[in-house]
Amino acid sequence: MKIEHLISQIHQKKSFLCVGLDTDLEKIPQHLLEDEDPIFAFNKAIIDATHSFCVAYKPNIAFYEAYGLKGWKSLERTMAYLNDKHPEIFTIADAKRGDIGNTSTRYAKAFFETLNFDSITIAPYMGKDSVEPFLAFEDKHTILLALTSNQGAFDFQTKKVNGGELYKEVLKVSKSYTNAERLMYVVGATKATYLKDIREIIPDSFLLVPGVGAQGGSLQEVCAYGMTKNVGLLVNSSRGILYASTGDDFAEAAANEAQKIQIEMEVELGKIHK
Ligand SMILES: O=C(O)c1cc(=O)[nH]c(=O)n1[C@@H]1O[C@H](COP(=O)(O)O)[C@@H](O)[C@H]1O
Structure with a gap:
């Protein structure tokens, strides 16, 4: 998907919400467990109910891999359903991959071609030649982990390297990668105040911002520090939406x-034009 299509969808729906499909058989309603494919049945019901309020879905691959072949089938069916019924919706494989070049190419083929995702989350730790194979795919987007929402982000990401924090080095260096215009970045909503510095390095890039809802991040703070004239944000909530009722x-x-989140987002989008 071209970024212009994502931006126009955001303005049309007045939303930059991403619904995380972290589908957990221990949390979904009991009656769905009788279905031959409970994960897909749950995802389909969630997609049917939420698609007009969001612009992206983010299946977290761990929740599918955990059930082996069956889980992978549910993921395939979910992607086929999304691509068939809602091709305008941006899809994110939350896979956090990255490896030596020829292996990264295989990961890219698996998620961009076989499953037809629009984007994938990637760990930057192995550097340029582990990221560029993903960037080689036209109209696909590589979402690099920059500053994550969890406590462990302080173990390495904020440590000083070359006089600046490591996550800033990730942002700066990745800008020189071939096809860097296909990069997006993950910044946790729980780290909203860091967005001011982050926007000085990457003023226009789209950010995937998880951590509102169950992790307690503030949408308003994220927007105050991170929103651009082209919005530049996809804010994810998973458990807060999926398990609002069991x-x-x-x-x-x-x-x-x-x-509820879409209405708050509409208010924030209104501020761009002022
Ligand atoms: O890459 C991610 O999406 C991600 C990065 C990060 O820094 N923090 C984070 O929570 N996530 C993912 O975002 C989702 C957050 O889920 P909730 O906390 O239930 O809204 C999970 O799928 C996490 O794996």
Whole structure:
């Protein structure tokens, strides 16, 4: 998907919400467990209920791999459903991959071609030749982990290298990669105040911002520091939407939660034009 299409979808829906499909068989409503494919049944109900309030879906691959072949089938069915019913919606494989060049190319083929995702999350630790194979794919996007939402982000990401923090080095160096215009970055919503410095290095790049909802990050703070004239943000919530209710009304409750965030986003988008 071209970035212009994502931006126009954001303005059309007045939303930059990404719904994380972290589908956990221990948390979905009991009655769905009787379905031959409970993960897909849950995802389909969530997609049907929330698609008008969001512009992206982010299946976290761990939640599918955990169930082996069955889980992978559910992921394939979810992607086929999204690509068929909602091709305008941006899809993110939250896989956090990255390896030596020829292996990265295989990962890229798996997610960009076989599963037809628009983007994938990548760990930058192995450097240029581990990231560029993903960037070689036209109209696909590589989302590099910069400053993550968890406590462990302080173990390495904020440590000083060359006089600046490591996450800033990731941002600066990655700008020189071939096809760097296809890069996006992960910045946790729990680190919103860092966005001011981050925007000085990457003023226009799109950011995937997880950590609102269950992890407690503030949407308003993220927007105050991170929003650009082209929005530049995809804000993810997973558990806060998926498990808003664990009863029979789970899809309706998910829709309500997604709509609540969309309404807050509409207010934030209104500030861009002022
Ligand atoms: O790459 C991610 O999406 C990610 C990066 C990060 O720094 N923090 C983070 O929580 N995530 C993912 O975003 C989702 C957050 O889920 P909730 O906390 O349930 O909204 C999970 O799938 C995490 O794996």
